Amino acid sequence: MAIIKNKNLTIINSDFKEVNFMEIRRTFTIRPKLIEGESLSSYLIRTANLNAINSISEIWQLVKKHEVYKVDRNIFYKFDLFPCDIVHLNDLSILLNIKANELVLHSFEPIVSFFYPGAAGKMIFGKEIELKNRRFCKSCLNENKAYQLLWQVKEIHMCYKHFTRIESKCYRCGSEQPYLRSGHLEHLKCSSCDKLLFDGIEETIQDINIKNKQFRIYRDWKNLFKITSFISKNVLKESQPIHRKIAVLLLFLATPNNVRINSKKHPFYSPSQVKRLLEIVRNKSNGTLRLGFILNTLRELNIEISALMSLKVPNSFIRILLNRTQDKKVQVIECKSEWCEFYGTVHRMVDMKFSKGKYVPKEYLYSSMCVCTYCWVQVGYNKELSKWEETNISQSLLQKINSLFRKDYSEKQIIQQLNIYPNKVYFYLGYIYQYNPFCNTNSKLENRVVDLSKSKLTNNFSLLKSFWKKSELLTQQASNLFGWDVLSTFYYYWHPDVQQYIYLEENSRVTNKEKEEKLRNEVDRVIKHLDRSNIQISVKEVAAILDITESTLRYHNLNKKINEAKLSNKLNKEKEEIEYIYEVINGYIKNKKIHEEPILVHEVYKFLGISEKILKRNYPEIAKFISNSAKENIAEQKLIRRANLEKAIIHIYNQYGRVDYSLLSEYLGVTKKTLKSSRGVYKGIDVLIRHTLDDLEGD
Incomplete structure (x- = not known):
């Protein structure tokens, strides 16, 4: 059994952890408070320093996992990324007397485990973080002697508190600062020249655009810790990988209404990005989305990451994402009958969604069927030929029959001339007599038909429903039931009311x-x-x-x-x-009036969190109310400021026995030039001073 020497104490290896754990815990007489946003490694260093512990390794050896070979600067940065992989967090919690769930929030562990579970994911996340060098804000380091966790995020360059640049080099020798100095814990001094890192002159960032951008980046990362335990529960199923849920959210946020999602063309994403997102959503890929891509997308859309906590994706949108056949849906086609009044338009075209006539026996399956409700010619989409074609009336045959009809050929002669089935000829003749598509002068049936009411026609054809698609049986049953001949049957068949009844009502599903x-x-x-x-x-x-x-x-x-x-x-x-909105505005105005502060239009919009452009477009009356309130407040402010000016004159006179521009300037915090300008509230200030002093002296 191995023997370990520690200072002057020799102990057996099996008892090493227990003895030293208790010994070092007793030496932790000073346990500082965790600073908001401080990294876990920074807290360990501060605690060790305050308790005169010579090396951070003394703490690590007690709480590290067996798989970790040793503690060095190469693994220390990982402690801020995923401490649970390196140490027993419960042991560290007991040692520091801080709850484990509070400790873990001072590392990137929640974000890493949420977005990138697994070893490969941790490598991906590492690209977002500065791993080699320790970064710091000089002013913050000087104030609280601690390192912030978010200083290590590569895209954060500014301290949100002091508006200064975050550094990683010593101001004196220019050396990059390692994450941990091996050998001792002088974390506030340069690893090369031993000078204090927070000495030197700092310049604040003045560019407002850089400030706003950095504020947004800082806010995003801070909110990441809040949403790691929550992404809208109605996005797909809870068992689905988190990146699949996020891909749905990003597609939903970036896709306008009524825009079809197509990997070749999208108003926001590039084709490769849409393809990747759709592959993840449709479970075609086990890939992940980089956190940088997610955050940049939300920034371009001007959507806060915290908004994902309350965002609900409609089921209809998810359905579209998962149903790839939506992109192949055929649209309603225009009327193709040259004699029709609505030829070349879609005004009278109806999609026969429930039609039973989608099959043409022994020929084709039409994937979509439409009918013109003026000429009643049907067209179907031929999937094999990828084109629309007539399904119930052939224009070429109709023209052949019509040309013989115009030459006064008898019905029998037309049948013999064309050598086709008689019922087919009568089918077309019935259409010609009913609609007269070619303006024939002799297209009238005399003594063969009578005018029937709509109800009579539809009732009769309801009895013939079983034979609508079988012309020979249709004419036979019509003759038996109503005494119609073949031509009369097809003439009635083509009546607009009958067609309406057949194709738009009875040909749909029977209602239960x-x-x-x-x-x-x-x-x-x-x-x-x-x-x-x-x-x-x-x-x-x-x-x-x-x-x-x-x-x-x-x-x-x-x-x-x-x-x-x-x-x-x-x-x-x-x-x-x-x-x-009115309630918020009135509350804001009331608060301003209580504190006698001016009401500025741009500040009202900023307080509302709604841009002026959007409010004016959607609620012009509210925009007008804001403008009028600001105008009314100008007059009120003049009276308030004038009264304050008078009070200032009285106060200065009572204190100094005189009133001049120097004393007024100092008291009011404005320049003498402004007082002498005689503009706005300072107009006629000399007269005001004189009258006020006269009143005081008179009293």
Whole structure:
């Protein structure tokens, strides 16, 4: 068994930790308070110094894990990144008498374990942090003798407290400062020349843009510690990797409404960035997102990272992300009938979402079907040929039949001339007689048809529903039931009211009243849920939550109900927001008046946290109210400042027995030049002084 010598005490190795642990703990008579934002390594150094411990290794040997071979400067920086990998944090907690969960917040461990679990992730995170050299603010080091954790973040260059640059070199010899000086704990002195690091002249940063940028960066990193335990719970499932959730959030924040997410073109991200984000969201990649990319994206979008804590991504958006076929959806095509009044437009084109006529037997499957509600010619999208084509009327055949019809060919002659099935000819002749697409002069049926009402026609064709797609059986049943001949049957078939009935009503799904009522109740429940959750109400969002199509909601006429709720919700939210903004403004104005401070327009907008441009565009009446309040306050301020000036004259006279510009200048904190300018509140100051003194002397 190994024997270890420690000072004058020889102990057995197995008892080494226990004896020294208790011994060193007893020597910790001084336990300083943790400074806000201080790094854990800095606190250990300060504690060791105050308790006259010669080397930090004496503490480390007691709490380090067995896997750690030794304590040196190469591992010390890692202690601020992931202390739980190097030491037993519970042992360190007992030694320092500070809770372990409080200690860990003074390291990057929460961020590292949250964003980059695993060894490879720690290497990625290391790119965000300065690992080689210790960085510091001279003024802070001089004030509290401690190092801040966030000073090690590479993109932070300014001390948020003193507006000075963060250094890593000695001002005298220019040497970079190591993370830990081996051998002793003189952490406030240069490792090369032994001079105090906080000596020397510091220059404050004056550029307001740099200040604002650095403030934002500092705020982002500080907020990272707050959100590491929380990213919106409704983003995908809790079991999903955190980078998948973040990828969803970044895509949602950067994608405007009604913009299709396409890896080749996006209004914010480059194609490679969109591709990577989509791969992570769709579980095609186990990759991670660099913290720098996440933060820079949020900064460009002008969104605080703390906003992710309350952000709720709509289910409809997640559904679009996961459903890649959305990009391939075929749009409604324009009318292709040259004789139609709406030829070349989409004004009367309707998507036959529930149509049963998507299949053409033994030919093609049409992925989308549309019909013109003026000429009633259907077109389908041929997936094999990638083009739209007519499905119920062939224009070439229609023109051939019409040309023979205009030459006064009989029905029998047309059939013989074209050598086609008779019912097909009558199908086209019925269309020609009904719509007269080519302005024929003899396109009237006499003594073969009678005018039937819409209800009569639709009732008759409801009885023929089983035969709509089978022309021979259709004409046979029409003859048996109503005594119609073949031509009359197809003439009635092409009647606009019958077509409306066939293709837009009865050809859709049969409504189940019980299911419809249940669906209505579900929609009401979802609308209330969205309203309570402060999520925008829309047909798309309701469909996504219920896991049905938007078409189903439209079919049951529930889209109107949802849109009404959306409008009502929007008006209520606007009303609440207006009331809240007025409440905030009035509170701000009241506070200013209590302290007799001026009301400045730009300060009001800054206090609200809303830009002037946005407020003027969305709430012009509020912008006008702010402007009027500021104008009214100008007159009030003049009276207040004039009264204060009079009080100052009285006070100076009572104290010195005289009043002059020098005494007034010193008392009011303004220059003599300003007093003598006779502008604004100082206009007629000589007269005011004289009248005030006359009143005082008269008393």
